[in-house]
Amino acid sequence: MSSFFAAHPFLPSARARAERLGIRLEDITDEELEIASARLRSILSGRPDYSILDERTELLHYVIFRIFVSFLGSEYYYGKLGRFYAERTRRNFSHDIFTELGIDPYAVPLSAYMKYRHIYPETKIYHVELKRGVVYLTDALLPLFAGCTAYTLSVAGLPLDVSGVPERFAEYAKRSVAVRRAPRSSRGYGYIEAVLSASGIPDGRKRIIFYWLAPYLVTVKGLSPDEAISTINEWLSRQGGGRIQPSWVKDEVLLAKRKGIRPWSLKKVRERDPGLVDILKGMGVLR
Structure with missing residues (x-):
C-alpha cells in the first residue's frame, strides 16, 4: 500500500468513490500516485495540464482530488473539478456539475456564463450563440464549459487553511493558492444582477x-x-x-478597472438619483 495513504488517512467516502470507479487504494503504487498527482500540482501552480492520460490514471486523479479536499474541507468545490477529469471517461459527470449549480447545461444565463467562462479560447462570448441574455451551448462546447466551471469553482472555493494538507502538496498550495486574494463576493448585489437580466429599459x-x-x-x-x-x-x-457610443462604454469600463471603483449601493442611488430607481421600480426590475 502506498505510504501516502498509510500516512494520511482520509474520509471513508473517498475510499467508497474509488471502489465505485474500480480502484482499490491498496493496489495504488507510488509511481501511479506521482503521475496522477502531477496534474493536481499543475493546477495549484496556475498552469493546468489537460493532456489526456489512460483511463486508470484519469480516474485515479479524480480520487486524489477527493482525498486532497478531505484535508481542506472544501469537498463541494473540488468535487466538481474532480468530476471534470473523470468526465473524460464518464461523460455524464459534466452534466452533474450543472445539476449541482442549478444551471441548464444547454441554456446558460449570460451572467453565469461570464462568471465561469475561463481557460479555453473557444468559450469566448463571440464564439457562442447568444439570444436575449441566454448562452446556448452545443454538444462540442459543453465539456469545455464544464471544465471552465469546475476550474473556476475549485480556485474560488479552496480554503486558506492548508495545515492538514499532505506534505507533498503543501508547498504548492501555500505558494499558488493560499496566498491569493479571495475573490470578492458578489453577494449583496442582487439588484445589479436584476438590472443585468432586464430588457427594455429605455432611459437611464x-x-x-x-x-x-x-x-x-x-x-x-x-x-x-x-x-x-x-x-x-x-x-x-x-x-x-x-445608440450609446462604444467608445464611451469602453472608457467607463477601463476607468473602473484602473481605479478599482466599486458599484454604487442601492441606497446611494436612491438618495442621489431617485428618478432612476423610480424608472426601474416602475418596470418591475427593482422592488
Whole structure:
C-alpha cells in the first residue's frame, strides 16, 4: 500500500468513490500516485495540464482530488473539478456539475456564463450563440464549459487553511493558492444582477452603466475589460432608447478597472438619483 495513504488517512467516502470507479487504494503504487498527482500540482501552480492520460490514471486523479479536499474541507468545490477529469471517461459527470449549480447545461444565463467562462479560447462570448441574455451551448462546447466551471469553482472555493494538507502538496498550495486574494463576493448585489437580466429599459442606461455595470463587472465579478464591454454591449442590445457610443462604454469600463471603483449601493442611488430607481421600480426590475 502506498505510504501516502498509510500516512494520511482520509474520509471513508473517498475510499467508497474509488471502489465505485474500480480502484482499490491498496493496489495504488507510488509511481501511479506521482503521475496522477502531477496534474493536481499543475493546477495549484496556475498552469493546468489537460493532456489526456489512460483511463486508470484519469480516474485515479479524480480520487486524489477527493482525498486532497478531505484535508481542506472544501469537498463541494473540488468535487466538481474532480468530476471534470473523470468526465473524460464518464461523460455524464459534466452534466452533474450543472445539476449541482442549478444551471441548464444547454441554456446558460449570460451572467453565469461570464462568471465561469475561463481557460479555453473557444468559450469566448463571440464564439457562442447568444439570444436575449441566454448562452446556448452545443454538444462540442459543453465539456469545455464544464471544465471552465469546475476550474473556476475549485480556485474560488479552496480554503486558506492548508495545515492538514499532505506534505507533498503543501508547498504548492501555500505558494499558488493560499496566498491569493479571495475573490470578492458578489453577494449583496442582487439588484445589479436584476438590472443585468432586464430588457427594455429605455432611459437611464448610461447612468446604470456608470453607477453599477462597469464597476460591478470588472471590480466585483473580476471580468477582463473585454469581457465586461461585451457583457454591457449585449445588455444594451436588449434595451430601448438611442445608440450609446462604444467608445464611451469602453472608457467607463477601463476607468473602473484602473481605479478599482466599486458599484454604487442601492441606497446611494436612491438618495442621489431617485428618478432612476423610480424608472426601474416602475418596470418591475427593482422592488
